[in-house]
Amino acid sequence: MANIRPFSALRPPAERVEEVASVPYDVVNTAEAQALAAGNPLSFLHVSRPEIDLPEGTGIHTDIVYRQAVESFNKLRQSCPLVTEEAPSIYVYRLIMGSQEQIGVVACCSVDEYDNDLIKKHERTRRDKEDDRTHHMMVLRAQTGPVFLTYRARRDIDTMVMEITMTEALFDFTAPDGVQHTVWRVPDLVRFAEAFREVPLLYIADGHHRAASASRARGEMREQSFAHTGDEEYNFFLAVMFPDEQLKILAYNRVVKDLNGLSSAEFLAKVRENFDVTESANAAPSGPKQWSVYLDGRWYGLTLRADAAQPDGIVASLDVSLLQDRLLDPILGIKDVRTDKRIDFVGGIRGTEELERLVNEGKATVAFSLCPTTVEDLLAVSDAGEIMPPKSTWFEPKLRDGLLIHTF
Numbered sequence: 001m002a003n004i005r006p007f008s009a010l011r012p013p014a015e016r017v018e019e020v021a022s023v024p025y026d027v028v029n030t031a032e033a034q035a036l037a038a039g040n041p042l043s044f045l046h047v048s049r050p051e052i053d054l055p056e057g058t059g060i061h062t063d064i065v066y067r068q069a070v071e072s073f074n075k076l077r078q079s080c081p082l083v084t085e086e087a088p089s090i091y092v093y094r095l096i097m098g099s100q101e102q103i104g105v106v107a108c109c110s111v112d113e114y115d116n117d118l119i120k121k122h123e124r125t126r127r128d129k130e131d132d133r134t135h136h137m138m139v140l141r142a143q144t145g146p147v148f149l150t151y152r153a154r155r156d157i158d159t160m161v162m163e164i165t166m167t168e169a170l171f172d173f174t175a176p177d178g179v180q181h182t183v184w185r186v187p188d189l190v191r192f193a194e195a196f197r198e199v200p201l202l203y204i205a206d207g208h209h210r211a212a213s214a215s216r217a218r219g220e221m222r223e224q225s226f227a228h229t230g231d232e233e234y235n236f237f238l239a240v241m242f243p244d245e246q247l248k249i250l251a252y253n254r255v256v257k258d259l260n261g262l263s264s265a266e267f268l269a270k271v272r273e274n275f276d277v278t279e280s281a282n283a284a285p286s287g288p289k290q291w292s293v294y295l296d297g298r299w300y301g302l303t304l305r306a307d308a309a310q311p312d313g314i315v316a317s318l319d320v321s322l323l324q325d326r327l328l329d330p331i332l333g334i335k336d337v338r339t340d341k342r343i344d345f346v347g348g349i350r351g352t353e354e355l356e357r358l359v360n361e362g363k364a365t366v367a368f369s370l371c372p373t374t375v376e377d378l379l380a381v382s383d384a385g386e387i388m389p390p391k392s393t394w395f396e397p398k399l400r401d402g403l404l405i406h407t408f
Helices: 014-020 030-037 063-079 111-115 127-140 155-164 189-196 208-224 264-271 319-328 348-360 375-383
Strands: 091-097 100-110 147-151 171-174 180-185 202-206 236-243 252-256 275-279 290-295 298-304 343-347 366-369
Touching: 014 171, 063 127, 100 111, 100 155, 100 189, 111 208, 111 236, 127 208, 147 208, 147 375, 155 189, 202 208, 202 236, 202 375, 208 236, 252 319, 252 348, 264 275, 264 290, 290 348, 343 348, 348 366
Parallel strands: 147 236
Antiparallel strands: 091 100, 091 180, 100 236, 147 202, 171 180, 252 343, 252 366, 275 298, 290 298, 290 366
């Protein structure tokens, strides 16, 4: 069962929420965060990416950065000012991006359930990224952005959520990227908590490092506690839970800087050993087990040859795995996409035009356009206790940081 818990949110007042709410810390680099926060002292990026207010070249994981995060957080609490809900609450959070609409429930989830794999994972985390967010949580004593969870949809929860959306909203604004964000406070906490007890499993869709860091922060807080009971706020982490039927995963495309010493003709000849290659293909593949490749100003289409060895297992059968195992590794020599500096990743929201631009401007030599991983694949991999290849999923729309903050 899923154990969800109301919390007394620290939040901006409704009239300032649009100024405060920011994109997640991990979808922008320092320069992009600096540009987004320019001229807006209330942007939550001053807290989540505090290096933007320090001299250029400051190491982003140095002590001065975390001290700046505390200073910026305290300043925001006073100058905005942020307010704390008088009573613990659960919230409903709707995002609308064009024709895409998804509505989730905001609450705190159990770190114990995360540690015991009742909250399923599909991604390995990196220690350096865990270190960063754990330190950030500990100095602020707060979780400032939610973990993005999903669950297999239930009609009873869908009905309850829709009822809430018919009431007056707490927040309702459209962000600069055109995504509408609306938040409601739930009046009947018990009813929602009981409904989620019937949900057997929750799944991390996005935010593995936030969840892992919450677990590590809990460990540190427990060591510092003189009378740990398990009911303290640090035993729970901020999350938004969306039904799987509403989620949309976009492709996570790849660009590579060179052809590993091969000419274009040599590269295509090696590709043909495992793939059927067609010329003048569409920039986006039309279905699974198909890929599009941009090289020398034209798109090629790839399909796995009928006589090629067929993949065995759910992870090996994913399009991202097949591309890695049959092309990126053996032909281009990219063994580990997490550490190889020759490969980069482009979220599907940027479109195939971005792939063409990077190649045409000489910033990459070849680009690969993929079909999106499905939500069903994500759940199946998680249920099997397997790990997806890095950069397999790109979720849109993105949640906003600084809307509802969980303090501990």
